[in-house]
Amino acid sequence: MATAGAPARTVAPKIVAKGAQKRFPTRRGWVTAVESVDLEVAEGEFVCVVGPSGCGKSTFLRILAGLDHATAGEARIVPGSDPKQPLNAVVFQEYAIFPWKTVLANVAFGPQMRGVTRAEREAIARAWIAKVGLERFEDYYPAQLSGGMKQRVSIARALAHDPQVLLMDEPLGALDAQTRAVLQEELLRLWEETRKTVVYVTHSIDEAVLLGDRVVVMTAHPGRVKTEFRIDLPRPRDLTTTSTPAYAALTGAVWAALRDEVRAAMAQDAEEVRS
Numbered sequence: 001m002a003t004a005g006a007p008a009r010t011v012a013p014k015i016v017a018k019g020a021q022k023r024f025p026t027r028r029g030w031v032t033a034v035e036s037v038d039l040e041v042a043e044g045e046f047v048c049v050v051g052p053s054g055c056g057k058s059t060f061l062r063i064l065a066g067l068d069h070a071t072a073g074e075a076r077i078v079p080g081s082d083p084k085q086p087l088n089a090v091v092f093q094e095y096a097i098f099p100w101k102t103v104l105a106n107v108a109f110g111p112q113m114r115g116v117t118r119a120e121r122e123a124i125a126r127a128w129i130a131k132v133g134l135e136r137f138e139d140y141y142p143a144q145l146s147g148g149m150k151q152r153v154s155i156a157r158a159l160a161h162d163p164q165v166l167l168m169d170e171p172l173g174a175l176d177a178q179t180r181a182v183l184q185e186e187l188l189r190l191w192e193e194t195r196k197t198v199v200y201v202t203h204s205i206d207e208a209v210l211l212g213d214r215v216v217v218m219t220a221h222p223g224r225v226k227t228e229f230r231i232d233l234p235r236p237r238d239l240t241t242t243s244t245p246a247y248a249a250l251t252g253a254v255w256a257a258l259r260d261e262v263r264a265a266m267a268q269d270a271e272e273v274r275s
């Protein structure tokens with residue numbers, strides 16, 4: 001966060017959100033999903049977003065992804081110099097992979113859309129499939145895979161797309177704790193290799209502090225940025241990072257900031273039930 005007297009930023013941000021607002025028309029009138037989000041993300045930065053359920057995290061991510069428009073302000077990815085490189089790829093909590101395509105065809109889909117030749121796109125896909133440990137499964141269909149494997153396919157597919165920015169909305173949220181831990185380490189490894197700009201929404205404070213360079217805490221509905229924490233834990237990180245005192249101190253600080261917002265969100269839910 002900019003502080004008084006801080007030197008001017010020299011690197012242009014890769015993501016800019018200024019007063020980003022989203023309202024939806026409903027039968028009961030307008031609902032404000034996102035009140036006003038201000039956020040800048042630098043090129044190559046891994047930013048995690050936490051906030052109570054319903055505060056507008058997914059809505060904000062959808063605006064960044066170009067799947068929806070802000071009703072006021074802006075939230076956008078600043079295009080890089082290569083006009084052919086896709087701006088973003090999104091990984092959702094639900095496995096958004098094509099059930100009728102094999103693992104190989106799913107991962108090759110992005111390059112295929114860009115007109116990459118068959119031989120070349122299969123080579124790209126195979127390389128990413130290997131990086132997520134699914135070499136033996138490239139001819140499998142999604143229905144033949146476990147949840148963790150499906151999410152590996154989603155991640156490989158997003159990376160094979162070679163986006164300028166990777167947007168992730170609770171990508172590990174549907175997985176059991178052990179699979180989730182394994183995939184967290186895989187994500188850390190993949191990020192070390194690619195150094196992509198990432199915006200990563202999660203409900204898990206532990207996960208946010210383990211993965212991110214910065215953790216942004218949103219307020220209860222309708223969302224704004226409440227505060228943020230720089231995560232200066234050394235990299236490369238792995239699960240042993242979670243047993244350090246510095247990690248414990250950071251997760252404690254993020255929870256302290258989030259706790260009141262979660263309580264406010266629960267009170268709002270109770271109010272809605274009564275009305």
Ligand SMILES: Nc1ncnc2c1ncn2[C@@H]1O[C@H](COP(=O)(O)OP(=O)(O)OP(=O)(O)O)[C@@H](O)[C@H]1O
Nearest residue numbers: 024026031032033052053054055056057058059060
């Ligand atoms: N298409 C829509 N029409 C009306 N209201 C919507 C729509 N999409 C989202 N909302 C409302 O906007 C608010 C924010 O929703 P959003 O899904 O962005 O929250 P979230 O932070 O991602 O929640 P969660 O953590 O549960 O995924 C919620 O109150 C939701 O009901």
Ligand SMILES: [Mg+2]
Nearest residue numbers: 057058059169
């Ligand atoms: Mg959501």
